[in-house]
Amino acid sequence: MDTAPPDDPLALERQVCFALAVASRNVIALYRPLLEPMGLTHPQYLVMLALWQRAPLSVKELSGLLQLDPGTLSPLLKRLESAGLISRRRARDDERVLAVTLTPTGQDLRRQAELIPAAVFAELGLPMDELLQLHAALTRVIEVTQKVGPDAP
Numbered sequence: 001m002d003t004a005p006p007d008d009p010l011a012l013e014r015q016v017c018f019a020l021a022v023a024s025r026n027v028i029a030l031y032r033p034l035l036e037p038m039g040l041t042h043p044q045y046l047v048m049l050a051l052w053q054r055a056p057l058s059v060k061e062l063s064g065l066l067q068l069d070p071g072t073l074s075p076l077l078k079r080l081e082s083a084g085l086i087s088r089r090r091a092r093d094d095e096r097v098l099a100v101t102l103t104p105t106g107q108d109l110r111r112q113a114e115l116i117p118a119a120v121f122a123e124l125g126l127p128m129d130e131l132l133q134l135h136a137a138l139t140r141v142i143e144v145t146q147k148v149g150p151d152a153p
Contacts, residue, residue: 030123034116038109039083043068045113047076052110053088056101058091085109 028042035045045094050065051057059077063070079102080086085106091097137141146152 027120027124030120031116034119038112043076044080045116047080048085048106048109048113051100051102051106052113056099059088059100062100080106102105127145 009013031045032043035042038045040048046066047062050062054061054065057065059070059073062077063073064071068076076087077086081088084103087101087103088098089101091099121128121131
């Protein structure tokens with residue numbers, strides 16, 4: 001039962017954070033059945049996307065691209081390495097740098113992953129122009145919040 005006045009600034013359905021949280025959970029849930037046959041979770045899929053695009057990468061570079069702190073990224077990398085999809089090695093020229101590369105199995109997994117964007121698009125059933133506008137708006141939100149958020153420079 002909705003008892004809040006229509007102009008209530010604290011109405012749940014008016015909150016950007018609520019809309020983003022629910023949309024995020026729902027969209028990520030669409031990925032789950034597509035990723036399960038590949039043996040990947042959604043966060044692992046994001047790591048693989050970055051590596052398929054730019055490998056090899058240092059852990060620091062990967063952390064920056066994914067906007068994850070290294071403490072969160074490390075367990076993901078360990079599981080991907082245990083699955084035989086990536087390898088982590090110290091860089092020859094700088095022992096402090098941990099380089100992440102794809103294994104042949106990890107490289108081959110890309111062929112399966114290429115089907116995922118179209119499958120998600122089909123599941124969403126939204127026009128491509130709406131999805132492109134949404135992506136642009138969310139990218140802008142990310143940019144703005146990085147400038148004003150608690151970790152902003």
